[in-house]
Amino acid sequence: MAKQYLLTPGPTPVPEIIQKKMAKPIIHHRTTQYTEIFAAANQVLKKVFKTNSDVVTFTSSGTGAMEAGIVNTLSKGDTVIVVRGGKFGERFANICNAYGVKVVALDIPWGTAPDPALIQKTLAQNKAAKAVFISLCETSTATVYDVQKIGAVVGATDAILVVDTISGLLADEFKMDEWKVDVAVGGSQKGLMIPPGLAFIAFSPKAEALMAKSDLPKFYFDFKRYKKSLAASDVPFTPAITLEIGLKQALAMIEAEGVDTFIKRHRQDAEYVRARTKAMGLSMYSKAPSYAVTAVNVPEGKDGSALVKACKAKGVTFAGGQDTLKGKIIRIAHMGGINRQDLEDALNVLEGCLKELK
Numbered sequence: 225m226a227k228q229y230l231l232t233p234g235p236t237p238v239p240e241i242i243q244k245k246m247a248k249p250i251i252h253h254r255t256t257q258y259t260e261i262f263a264a265a266n267q268v269l270k271k272v273f274k275t276n277s278d279v280v281t282f283t284s285s286g287t288g289a290m291e292a293g294i295v296n297t298l299s300k301g302d303t304v305i306v307v308r309g310g311k312f313g314e315r316f317a318n319i320c321n322a323y324g325v326k327v328v329a330l331d332i333p334w335g336t337a338p339d340p341a342l343i344q345k346t347l348a349q350n351k352a353a354k355a356v357f358i359s360l361c362e363t364s365t366a367t368v369y370d371v372q373k374i375g376a377v378v379g380a381t382d383a384i385l386v387v388d389t390i391s392g393l394l395a396d397e398f399k400m401d402e403w404k405v406d407v408a409v410g411g412s413q414k415g416l417m418i419p420p421g422l423a424f425i426a427f428s429p430k431a432e433a434l435m436a437k438s439d440l441p442k443f444y445f446d447f448k449r450y451k452k453s454l455a456a457s458d459v460p461f462t463p464a465i466t467l468e469i470g471l472k473q474a475l476a477m478i479e480a481e482g483v484d485t486f487i488k489r490h491r492q493d494a495e496y497v498r499a500r501t502k503a504m505g506l507s508m509y510s511k512a513p514s515y516a517v518t519a520v521n522v523p524e525g526k527d528g529s530a531l532v533k534a535c536k537a538k539g540v541t542f543a544g545g546q547d548t549l550k551g552k553i554i555r556i557a558h559m560g561g562i563n564r565q566d567l568e569d570a571l572n573v574l575e576g577c578l579k580e581l582k
């Protein structure tokens with residue numbers, strides 16, 4: 225079979241060297257062999273999130289860590305501000321609703337980033353708000369949010385800032401501690417180059433203070449359990465051993481390249497995609513484009529879903545638009561294990577399919 229290209233904003237391709245590590249016989253997790261792997265991965269995770277806080281790993285998709293960010297810090301009846309500029313902002317609001325947390329929704333047009341001044345104003349109007357929820361990259365619209373500026377605004381209040389970095393991490397710049405982020409959430413199947421199944425979370429001291437008062441129900445995602453075992457590089461429940469082995473390998477590769485160099489390379493790849501699609505006559509959908517994924521508008525009168533299908537038939541998987549953007553945009557990911565050669569090949573296919581599109 226000809227090479228298949230997976231250029232979606234999750235999952236992303238897993239480099240062969242990582243695949244091979246994960247193909248080895250399973251080991252037991254209550255062993256020094258496993259503890260060493262886990263400890264090594266945890267140490268690099270802190271460098272990736274740019275934090276001195278512990279980064280805890282759950283066996284779940286990224287949404288599990290989004291939920292953990294809520295149940296570990298909030299209490300029933302609390303009010304929070306959620307920026308809704310796409311599917312993932314909506315998800316934070318939906319999880320809050322499921323737990324009886326009152327949501328003040330800050331709805332912004334899809335494809336735009338929230339104005340930090342608007343967040344400041346909303347906080348001033350909702351002094352009881354315990355938290356502000358945003359994404360680093362809102363994947364559904366391929367838009368990057370200015371976490372640094374929003375962190376400065378929220379950091380000056382008693383509210384905590386919760387950031388979903390699931391798709392942006394390792395492509396869009398992110399500095400948890402320096403930017404005053406209180407809860408950072410990540411996932412395995414995007415910038416980290418491993419398959420789906422791991423989720424990550426880190427809490428600032430400010431968030432941990434709120435945790436002490438939190439009364440929302442929690443068991444599997446109770447951070448305190450994980451933190452207690454983490455001191456001994458242990459875990460409360462059976463970990464996804466295979467994925468953790470893959471994670472350790474991926475993080476070793478990222479550390480060898482340098483976290484910042486890795487990010488810079490992905491930024492250059494994003495710029496390459498922007499230049500190539502522009503040359504094809506495709507305009508950018510987002511007003512604040514992310515370096516993790518690029519969304520381009522499908523030309524007027526053409527069917528974006530048919531375009532995605534035509535590329536798929538030639539071995540290249542792109543993502544279309546969700547909800548109201550269905551058929552209107554194409555999303556091209558350039559994060560994690562997606563490299564320049566993959567992008568060149570895939571964009572050649574896109575160019576051909578675009579010409580043939582009726």
Ligand SMILES: *Cc1c(COP(=O)(O)O)cnc(C)c1O
Binds near residue numbers: 287288312361363390
């Ligand atoms: C992919 C993604 C998620 C969800 O992750 P799952 O692993 O599907 O639970 C959440 N937020 C953002 C911004 C994402 O890109």
